[in-house]
Amino acid sequence: MKVIRSPIQLRLQVKRFRTKGETIGFVPTMGALHGGHLPLIRRARKECDRVIVSIFVNPLQFGPREDYRRYPRTFFSDVSLLQKEKVDILFFPSVKTMYPDLFSATVTVNGLSERLCGAFRPGHFQGVATACTKLFNLVQPDTVYFGGKDYQQTRIIDRLLNDFDFNIRLKVLPTVREKNGLAMSSRNRYLSSRERKKALLLSKALIAGGALIQGGEKSVLRVLSRMKSILKDPAVRVDYVSIVDPKTLEEVSRFRGKVLLAVAARIGKTRLIDNILVRGS
């Protein structure tokens, strides 16, 4: 595996692949790789001639009071994991490379970016969309791979690819969970063992809500209040519990077709999110 820090070097390498007619799969990450990243990398490895993974803790997608500084950075273990997975290139640019002094352009996916997490993390999805626009132009992949835990992010990337006519396919793979149901996330490292137990309430609430809907419950309010009652705990501060249309992310008033149950909550200093798709009747 080659570790490339410079955009110019990356471009040269990509051009070499392209000249040989090779396809490129791309997995953008913020590092601190875990079991949720593995299926993305393996799927890319299976489907594409070349696999490029990026590690970039993107300052633009963190709010001023968020965890940019303390976000886990585990470069060396990330590298050995990626080598084992036979990744061709790790792109690991510096912040100064990505955002030099005069940098001033931003991408906004209006509408989708304001809902769910967007209401609690102003600027977050603008940061995501801006960094992804750059990475997509640098890597020029055929397919990008994202994890389903960040459902809203995947909707925004889908819009971005469509709206800006990127010639890139998006593949979203299912959320990977620990046996106890906890969605895998780099931020789980922040949790104390007591907090990890409390964190299970998120997936519990989703599963309970999903079960109610599949059992024929017709009232959105009753499902929401069941989920909220599960999350009612002094250690859990809920940002939102929502049932939304999976395409528009707008709150639904009744169940028809698929709906997304989504939760965000802070446990101690750690903000966690989770979601499941459920088919209403």
Add this chain to the structure above:
Amino acid sequence: MKVIRSPIQLRLQVKRFRTKGETIGFVPTMGALHGGHLPLIRRARKECDRVIVSIFVNPLQFGPREDYRRYPRTFFSDVSLLQKEKVDILFFPSVKTMYPDLFSATVTVNGLSERLCGAFRPGHFQGVATACTKLFNLVQPDTVYFGGKDYQQTRIIDRLLNDFDFNIRLKVLPTVREKNGLAMSSRNRYLSSRERKKALLLSKALIAGGALIQGGEKSVLRVLSRMKSILKDPAVRVDYVSIVDPKTLEEVSRFRGKVLLAVAARIGKTRLIDNILVRGS
């Protein structure tokens, strides 16, 4: 020359060029082609294996009270001009193709977009940057060609290309003027013969300002007031007369290195802009 309306067809064609290793020059326009467009097309023809011109009157870059509806559309004479110039492809997408119902992403080049015309045309440069991002991704040119009359636009495109890591070279060609000094523009078609005479005051003011600076005048205020006095006419409503740094577009307080003299004024219902670069001592 092929006229292509569909992005998919365009992509196929571009891929064919790319596979043969041919270079692509791109001239994005809003049609109503005139003598100012010709050098752009000819330069592209000279420098690149393939030349793609787009005609797209971009609704996003017009304000609600601006001239989107009445903007000159001269498709058939544009086509015959482009054929004479041996353009390979005219890309002529519909508005619905470029901005389908769910379209919601925007590109903003902060800072540069707010200055000069940006203060009078809110959203204009966001519309330009958004459409160009799409066109650049569709056409995937090696080089794009823009005219110097829209100086601020060229600065914004330059930022866009850099900030989003497009692998595209920008060439800006000098403003083309009629013998009397009037900068060529599609909007000149709007002018009555009486208004055309008044329109000459813009280039006159710029030339007078430039002459003062080259003659050693040290006071920015005196140069500005000379330019304003030339534009003082009941038929001319000035939006701005500015002397700015050519890179940042920020007003200068003294002359050092190159400065940009820029004017925008409305004559009747027609808004005209013009600029010249002058080296201060």
